[in-house]
Amino acid sequence: MYKITFSVITLTLLGSLQSVSAFDLGSAMNAVSGSSEKQADSSLLSMLTSQLGITSSQAAGGTAALMNKAKSSMKAKEYKQVTDASPGLKGGSDNAAMGTLSKMAAPSVAEAFKALGMESSMVDQFTPIILDYAEKEGGPAIMNLLKTAF
Numbered sequence: 001m002y003k004i005t006f007s008v009i010t011l012t013l014l015g016s017l018q019s020v021s022a023f024d025l026g027s028a029m030n031a032v033s034g035s036s037e038k039q040a041d042s043s044l045l046s047m048l049t050s051q052l053g054i055t056s057s058q059a060a061g062g063t064a065a066l067m068n069k070a071k072s073s074m075k076a077k078e079y080k081q082v083t084d085a086s087p088g089l090k091g092g093s094d095n096a097a098m099g100t101l102s103k104m105a106a107p108s109v110a111e112a113f114k115a116l117g118m119e120s121s122m123v124d125q126f127t128p129i130i131l132d133y134a135e136k137e138g139g140p141a142i143m144n145l146l147k148t149a150f
Contacts, residue, residue: 044088065112070149085138
């Protein structure tokens with residue numbers, strides 16, 4: 001009886017260890033990293049929606065349009081510096097609004113804003129908010145890289 005109980009306990013412990021080893025620290029770090037990016041992205045979107053009176057889709061799409069313009073104007077290394085330092089700027093091209101816009105043939109920022117239901121003059125209102133966000137997140141050097149690209 002003792003041997004059977006010992007065997008059952010041993011097998012149970014081995015099964016538990018197997019499920020513990022299934023835990024992947026890398027996956028956990030990616031999940032935490034992704035959530036901090038979403039928080040940063042959410043912070044920027046909140047600033048834009050509250051200051052400009054626009055929807056979150058318009059904020060995300062407008063940011064993505066400006067960041068796509070910046071990306072095409074910058075060296076890859078510079079763009080990576082900006083998005084690494086200001087994670088909220090990285091997620092812009094992932095959103096649904098930009099998915100729709102990307103089907104258009106390389107829209108200008110003004111065309112993208114119009115497609116999102118905003119006047120092209122809103123670009124001038126987005127820019128300082130995004131630059132302020134970039135400076136707070138990454139410092140003056142990051143803000144200047146982005147300012148040059150806009």
